[in-house]
Amino acid sequence: MIRAVEVIELDSLWLTLRLASLSTAILMVLATPLAYWLATTKAGIKPIVEAVTALPLILPPTVLGFYLLILFSPSSAFGSLWVQVTGQTLSFSFTGILLASVVHSFPFAVQPMQTAFENNGRRPAEVAQSLGASPFDAFITVTVPMARRGFLTAAVLGFAHSVGEFGVILLVGGNIPGRTRVISIDIYTHVETLDYASAHFLSMLTLCFAMLVLSLVFIVNRRYPIRT
Amino acid sequence: MxxxxxxxxxxxxxxxxxxxxxxxxxxxxxxxxxxxxxxxxxxxxxxxxxxxxxxxxxxxxxxxxxxxxxxxxxxxxxxxxxxxxxxxxxxxxxxxxxxxxxxxxxxxxxxxxxxxxxxxxxxxxxxxxxxxxxxxxxxxxxxxxxxxxxxxxxxxxxxxxxxxxxxxxxxxxxxxxxxxxxxxxxxxxxxxxxxxxxxxxxxxxxDSGRLQSSAAARVSGGTAFGAILLGATLQRQLDSRLAVFCVGNAEVIAFLDSDTPNAREVLLAVEPRDLVIATGKTDAPLNAGAMDCTVRSIGEDETSGNLVLELAAGSSSFRLEHSFARHSDTVLRVGQKIRVLLTQPARVASPIVQSGTGRDSA
Structure with a gap:
């Protein structure tokens, strides 16, 4: 009995870490160009794009989860296309909650990066280009390193937000052990079944993990102080 | 190049x-x-x-x-x-x-x-x-x-x-x-x-998005902080170091540089601290020049709040930023003649260069 509980617990922990790491990686890849575009563009459409990007911040997770559930269902155009291409359904799958998590955490990654790029200004990249660096070279060797605090914040917030994800995942992924039952849903299930011991254990684990990650971030940040 | x-x-x-x-x-x-x-x-x-x-x-x-x-x-x-x-x-x-x-x-x-x-x-x-x-x-x-x-x-x-x-x-x-x-x-x-x-x-x-090359434009490059007088011609030499130049109808005393060419026209630089607007009837001090200028426009510098005068002396025009003018009792108006004193002799800055041909051989 005890061994069985342990297996499930580790399962949900492992699943959560996998989900958070993967969605953080995807977030960084997707959010960087958008954040850079938002920080540098003068296009009139910018406020609209910013609003859409920020939507997951204020929408109740259930609303977002509901729409994603509709979108992911095999009867929708997107959902059926996904089934045709990959042979798997998005709803109630790991890929589904990964996509949902990316969407829901998107503003947490975009906004710190956008702020960091805006603080850089366009001048450093221009200096790099006038010194012989191509625009991409300048971006990689000057713009990104100068915005590294923004990147770190984006990664940590994106990761933490994915770890804490509950409502959207419950709607999109359900509560399938080993597939979509992440740690927050696992805790919820334990509380529902009055298994407070397991809930305590997992909650404390999550708390310690959060504390560890944040401490690491602040230690790293102290080594790279903000310019004065 | x-x-x-x-x-x-x-x-x-x-x-x-x-x-x-x-x-x-x-x-x-x-x-x-x-x-x-x-x-x-x-x-x-x-x-x-x-x-x-x-x-x-x-x-x-x-x-x-x-x-x-x-x-x-x-x-x-x-x-x-x-x-x-x-x-x-x-x-x-x-x-x-x-x-x-x-x-x-x-x-x-x-x-x-x-x-x-x-x-x-x-x-x-x-x-x-x-x-x-x-x-x-x-x-x-x-x-x-x-x-x-x-x-x-x-x-x-x-x-x-x-x-x-x-x-x-x-x-x-x-x-x-x-x-x-x-x-x-x-x-x-x-x-x-x-x-x-x-x-x-x-x-x-x-000025206002347009470039004026020194010789071609025949307008002085004035900055808010000093003046460059173009088209100054040598009138007479006072001694080995000083000479009188003619700028428009004004006479300006300037230091002669050892390598001042015998150019027909030179460019005189006047540093900001050496420009004073004379109020009332003033004669130029002995070691200085004076220019009679016409006030072309009167503006105000937004950051300093000082008056910015656009002045014309002969064919040259320049701008002068002046805090003194703002506080003085004298009311300046466009078209008015005022006297600008040079408290120090001007410097011969360079021979005038033809647009697009590089440095004069003189």
Missing amino acids: RLLIEIEVRFGEFVLSVNESLTLDGVTALFGPSGSGKTTLLRCIAGLEPRAEGRIEADDQAWLDSKAGVSLPAHHRMAGMVFQQALLFPHLSVRKNLLYGWRRRGQRPGPDFSEVLDALRLAPLLEQRENELSGGEMQRVALGRVLLSAPRMLLLDEPLAAQDERRKAEILPYLKRTIREFQLPVVYVSHAVDEVMPMASRVLHM
């Missing part, structure tokens, strides 16, 4: 429109009031202004040709730009800042690392970071960094404007040395006549 600029840049109400063929050798001083488009012009040349339309050619290489869809990116133009702020890369040490352009210059010949290190005395700073440097040191590193990228020219955009007087005095010798030793064509934007004029071999004046 020959530079052909036929461009137009619009943003909002402002239009920069330049049509000029320049021969850049030595230092070309670019004056003009704030917001006249000097920085925008440099950015267009450097390839940092995507809104530029028209044509830019450097020694027959097309840098910009909007009609043909050509726009050479900044990293292929290599018009080394130095900004008002040093803009060192804060995540890199001084050494890595210096090597940034050097590593990317490929086969292009240019100054050696050690050569630049010596000229700007950068060796003691190599392992430091931006936040450990003084303002003057930062600007020296910025200068060294751009030199090591082996640029084809230097575009200096008010490189000393952000520094206080003490720092200016500290950097200026390095700047002069750089310009002398590395033999690059320089376009030097500045507000300060006294800073640039000793180095300049030609003067351009920019």
Whole structure:
């Protein structure tokens, strides 16, 4: 009995870490160009794009989860296309909650990066280009390193937000052990079944993990102080 | 180096429109009031202004040709730009800042690392970071960094404007040395006549987005902080050092430089502290000149609140920023004649250069 509980617990922990790491990686890849575009563009459409990007911040997770559930269902155009291409359904799958998590955490990654790029200004990249660096070279060797605090914040917030994800995942992924039952849903299930011991254990684990990650971030940040 | 600029840049109400063929050798001083488009012009040349339309050619290489869809990116133009702020890369040490352009210059010949290190005395700073440097040191590193990228020219955009007087005095010798030793064509934007004029071999004046070459325009380049009087002709020599020049119908006393040419026309530089508006009936002090000017327009500088007078003396016109005028009882009006005193003799700054032909042989 005890061994069985342990297996499930580790399962949900492992699943959560996998989900958070993967969605953080995807977030960084997707959010960087958008954040850079938002920080540098003068296009009139910018406020609209910013609003859409920020939507997951204020929408109740259930609303977002509901729409994603509709979108992911095999009867929708997107959902059926996904089934045709990959042979798997998005709803109630790991890929589904990964996509949902990316969407829901998107503003947490975009906004710190956008702020960091805006603080850089366009001048450093221009200096790099006038010194012989191509625009991409300048971006990689000057713009990104100068915005590294923004990147770190984006990664940590994106990761933490994915770890804490509950409502959207419950709607999109359900509560399938080993597939979509992440740690927050696992805790919820334990509380529902009055298994407070397991809930305590997992909650404390999550708390310690959060504390560890944040401490690491602040230690790293102290080594790279903000310019004065 | 020959530079052909036929461009137009619009943003909002402002239009920069330049049509000029320049021969850049030595230092070309670019004056003009704030917001006249000097920085925008440099950015267009450097390839940092995507809104530029028209044509830019450097020694027959097309840098910009909007009609043909050509726009050479900044990293292929290599018009080394130095900004008002040093803009060192804060995540890199001084050494890595210096090597940034050097590593990317490929086969292009240019100054050696050690050569630049010596000229700007950068060796003691190599392992430091931006936040450990003084303002003057930062600007020296910025200068060294751009030199090591082996640029084809230097575009200096008010490189000393952000520094206080003490720092200016500290950097200026390095700047002069750089310009002398590395033999690059320089376009030097500045507000300060006294800073640039000793180095300049030609003067351009920019106003409201238009460029006026010294000789072609026949209008003086006035800045808010001093005046450049164009078309001054030698009238009579007073002694070995001083001579009287004629500017319009005014007589101005100026120091004669040992290498003042026997040019028909010269350019006189008057430093800001040497200009005084005379109120009431005043005779010029013995060792000074006086010019009768007509007030063309009266404006106000938004930041300082001082009056900015546009004055005409003969065919020259210049601007004068004056706090005194604001506080005096004298009410100035457009069209009024006023007397401007030069409390010190002016300096002969350079012979007038024909547009597009380089330095006069005189």
